[in-house]
Amino acid sequence: MILMNEYLVISAIGEDRAGIINGLSQAASEANCNILDTRMTVLGGEFALIMLISGQPDDIAAAEALFPEIADQFHLTTILKRTKLRQLADIGYPYQVVVVSLDHPGIVREIAGFFSDRNINIEEMETGTYAAAHTGTAMFSLEMSVNVPANSAIASLKEAFVSFCDERNLDATIEPRR
DSSP states (O other): OOOOOEEEEEEEEEEOOTTHHHHHHHHHHHTTOEEEEEEEEEETTEEEEEEEEEEOHHHHHHHHHHHHHHHHHTTOEEEEEEEOOOOGGGOOEEEEEEEEEEOOTTHHHHHHHHHHHTTOEEEEEEEEEEEOTTTOOEEEEEEEEEEEOTTSOHHHHHHHHHHHHHHTTOEEEEEEOO
């Protein structure tokens, strides 16, 4: 009897301290699971992680028991959720979006709205603020990966996005993701 792999997403947040990644990866290893994908960052003083692991059904069950123990050791709040891999039919054209502008409230909401209105899924996003060189002006940057449905007219999308950004004085690009 061949058992199919199962998948578990682990999200964790808590005060940043040394050893968290080691502890979480050790738990996956002890459960005989494979780490497929991970995103981790420190925001303010808080560590934040999301991780996808795979394994046989008994191994995923073992991981579900081990991760809360590790979370307690590092004072992390965790959420564990079983999932499945994305279906190929859900995959379209990957595009990279980059935006830079003066910082002001609402930029993320407006850009997210632009893509949501066109049924384009945002798959990854990273934003940040920084002081401009020489002037110290508060600047905003955004990088995101979007999944453009295969039936979308790419030229029209790019034209609409450039116009949208020009109206808001946002310096932006949308290019195929490599």
